[in-house]
Amino acid sequence: MQKPEFTDEELMAYADGELAEERASALDLALAESVDLADRLALFVDTKMVAKDAWEPVLQEPVPEYLVQRVRDLAAADEGTHEAAGDTVVAFPQNARPEAATPIWKLPLAAGLALAVGLGAGLMLSQDTGGGFGSIEIAALTDRQVIAALDTLPSGEDTQLENGARIAPIATFFDGAQTLCREFEFDRADGMTIVSVACQRNGAWDVQMAVAAAAATDTGYAPASSLDTLDAYLTANDAGPPLDLEAEAAALEALR
Amino acid sequence: MVSDTFADDIIAFLPNLRRFAISLCRSPDTADDLVQITVERAFAARHQFDPDTRLEAWLFRILRNAWIDMTRRTKTRGTQIDIEDAPDASTVDGTKVTETALMLKSAKAAIETLPEAQRDVMMLICVEEMSYKEAAEVLDTPVGTVMSRLARARLAVAKKLGINTDTARSSGSQGDS
Numbered sequence: 001m002q003k004p005e006f007t008d009e010e011l012m013a014y015a016d017g018e019l020a021e022e023r024a025s026a027l028d029l030a031l032a033e034s035v036d037l038a039d040r041l042a043l044f045v046d047t048k049m050v051a052k053d054a055w056e057p058v059l060q061e062p063v064p065e066y067l068v069q070r071v072r073d074l075a076a077a078d079e080g081t082h083e084a085a086g087d088t089v090v091a092f093p094q095n096a097r098p099e100a101a102t103p104i105w106k107l108p109l110a111a112g113l114a115l116a117v118g119l120g121a122g123l124m125l126s127q128d129t130g131g132g133f134g135s136i137e138i139a140a141l142t143d144r145q146v147i148a149a150l151d152t153l154p155s156g157e158d159t160q161l162e163n164g165a166r167i168a169p170i171a172t173f174f175d176g177a178q179t180l181c182r183e184f185e186f187d188r189a190d191g192m193t194i195v196s197v198a199c200q201r202n203g204a205w206d207v208q209m210a211v212a213a214a215a216a217t218d219t220g221y222a223p224a225s226s227l228d229t230l231d232a233y234l235t236a237n238d239a240g241p242p243l244d245l246e247a248e249a250a251a252l253e254a255l256r
Numbered sequence: 257m258v259s260d261t262f263a264d265d266i267i268a269f270l271p272n273l274r275r276f277a278i279s280l281c282r283s284p285d286t287a288d289d290l291v292q293i294t295v296e297r298a299f300a301a302r303h304q305f306d307p308d309t310r311l312e313a314w315l316f317r318i319l320r321n322a323w324i325d326m327t328r329r330t331k332t333r334g335t336q337i338d339i340e341d342a343p344d345a346s347t348v349d350g351t352k353v354t355e356t357a358l359m360l361k362s363a364k365a366a367i368e369t370l371p372e373a374q375r376d377v378m379m380l381i382c383v384e385e386m387s388y389k390e391a392a393e394v395l396d397t398p399v400g401t402v403m404s405r406l407a408r409a410r411l412a413v414a415k416k417l418g419i420n421t422d423t424a425r426s427s428g429s430q431g432d433s
Binding site: 068 | 262263266267270271272274275278279288291292295296299300301302303304359360361363364367378379381382383385387388403404406407410411413414417419
């Protein structure tokens with residue numbers, strides 16, 4: 001007698017309600033005639049039930065209050081930015097800055113920092129000592145493509161450069177001196193990521209700091225202290241919260 | 257415009273994010289850090305969220321990517337429980353536990369100790385009840401791969417728990433008692 005063939009994946013999809021209708025109807029019929037098939041199906045039904053029950057208690061554990069509070073703070077910070085944007089062209093956010101806004105700056109760095117390259121105005125991100133990373137140079141702010149990206153590209157987007165590198169503005173903010181600054185990531189063609197902050201000075205973007213992050217393939221040393229480099233910079237320069245996209249667009253437009 | 261429900265929806269989903277995080281890093285403290293990074297990234301990138309898709313899937317995706325970033329950075333962290341240390345049904349000390357509780361404990365451990373790729377699909381689909389397509393999006397993996405991993409994961413868990421094609425039905429009916 002010819003038995004209809006059903007793969008494990010089909011039985012599983014049936015158990016999960018994901019099998020295409022026609023095939024599911026065929027399986028309905030076949031199940032009625034085959035205990036073996038029903039047993040094979042039961043395995044998938046059971047494992048789902050058991051998995052769900054086994055992990056249910058974790059769902060019932062109380063969520064730490066600070067996590068809930070963090071979401072509320074972030075939502076409040078968001079609203080604050082929007083209101084500020086509505087008030088004036090670009091409101092100076094210092095006084096309104098929620099205390100909790102600072103940690104947001106840690107975010108773009110989660111990709112892994114490996115080496116603090118240096119601090120200081122006009123730094124061109126070149127390091128020719130024979131360290132493990134070799135020379136770090138992004139020819140930063142003389143490259144017209146980099147400049148164009150900082151001038152126009154909204155935060156959260158990225159663009160590929162002709163030399164294979166990629167630039168991704170992370171956020172735009174005003175520092176304590178009301179200078180417009182942008183934090184961005186620069187992925188070199190060789191995979192190294194550089195996180196940098198550039199600020200407007202005399203109509204040009206001036207690199208204020210840069211931190212090299214480990215490449216995706218790098219399994220190397222990543223001191224937690226390098227996270228502090230950016231934090232220290234932002235704190236020292238009294239960086240305001242990131243502008244929302246509208247305010248950012250207005251601020252960039254004003255540069256022209 | 258700021259959507260009022262964005263924050264509320266995230267708060268309502270925190271227990272699920274935390275549960276998925278625990279399955280990934282197997283340390284409640286690290287899981288909480290991971291959830292915090294996730295909500296911060298979610299707010300930073302909220303303009304990238306497509307309201308036609310499910311927020312839950314988007315958040316899981318952010319969380320998993322954050323976890324990948326975290327493991328990339330700290331290859332030598334000591335928070336993961338070794339497979340050998342995972343609670344085993346046979347070593348629960350002297351406490352009287354019902355057979356069902358033991359079974360569930362073993363099941364949790366069985367899922368935790370799956371290869372990562374299999375564990376992730378099992379958590380998302382069997383535990384978090386995402387569709388195959390959603391899980392594929394969270395994991396950035398083709399649906400076909402998700403299905404083959406999920407099938408292998410469930411066969412492996414069934415084997416570890418002694419659910420097999422011969423006993424599956426009877427153990428299923430015993431589960432009601």
